Amino acid sequence: MSKRLxxxxxxxxxxxxxxxxxxxxxxxxxxxxxxxxxxDGLNQLELGYPGEAEKILAHIDxxxxxxxxxxxxxxxxxxxxxxxxLARKERDQAITYLEEAANASxxxxxxxxxxxxxxxxxxxxxxxxxxxxxxxxxDLFLREGALDRLERxxxxxxxxxx
Numbered sequence: 155m156s157k158r159l160x161x162x163x164x165x166x167x168x169x170x171x172x173x174x175x176x177x178x179x180x181x182x183x184x185x186x187x188x189x190x191x192x193x194d195g196l197n198q199l200e201l202g203y204p205g206e207a208e209k210i211l212a213h214i215d216x217x218x219x220x221x222x223x224x225x226x227x228x229x230x231x232x233x234x235x236x237x238x239x240l241a242r243k244e245r246d247q248a249i250t251y252l253e254e255a256a257n258a259s260x261x262x263x264x265x266x267x268x269x270x271x272x273x274x275x276x277x278x279x280x281x282x283x284x285x286x287x288x289x290x291x292x293d294l295f296l297r298e299g300a301l302d303r304l305e306r307x308x309x310x311x312x313x314x315x316x
Contacts, residue, residue: 191210191213191214192214194210195207195210195211195234196234199237199238199241204237204238207238207241211234215235216229216231216232216235216254217232217250217254219231225262226264229255229258232251232255232271233267233270233274236251236252236271236274239251240274240277240278240281243281245281245285245287245288248278249291252275252291252294253291253294255274256275256295257294275291275295278291
C-alpha cells in the first residue's frame, strides 16, 4: 500500500476527528467501518505511532477477527499487526502473529503474503538474534523448500516490490 494513500486516508480521518470534536458534521467515506480502522492503523504506523496503530488495529484483529474478513485481507492484517509488534519490541506477540500469518499463507498458497511474513521474520532475527523462540520459527519456512525460494526473492525482489 502506498504511503501517499495511507497518508491521504489518515488526513481524511483526522479531519473527521477534528470536526467531531468541534461538533461539526462532515461525512468521510467508510468512517467508523472496519476499513477505516485498517487504514487509520496503517497511517499511524507509517507516521511512527505504533502504540496508536496497535490500539486501532485491535478493533478488527487478525488472530480473532471481530468481523468477517476474506483470508487474504486477514493475512495482510496479521502482517501489519506484526509490524506494529516489531516496532514496539513485543516479541511474544510478534511470534504469535508471525506463526499465524505464515501458516495461513501456506494454507492459502499465497507466495506474496508468505514473502511479507518472511521479510518480517528476518527483521525479528535482527532484533532478537539470540532468542531461541525466534530461531525456532525458521522451521515455519522450511516447508516445501520455501526458505530457499524466499531468500532468493528477498535478494532479487520482483519489480513491484522495489
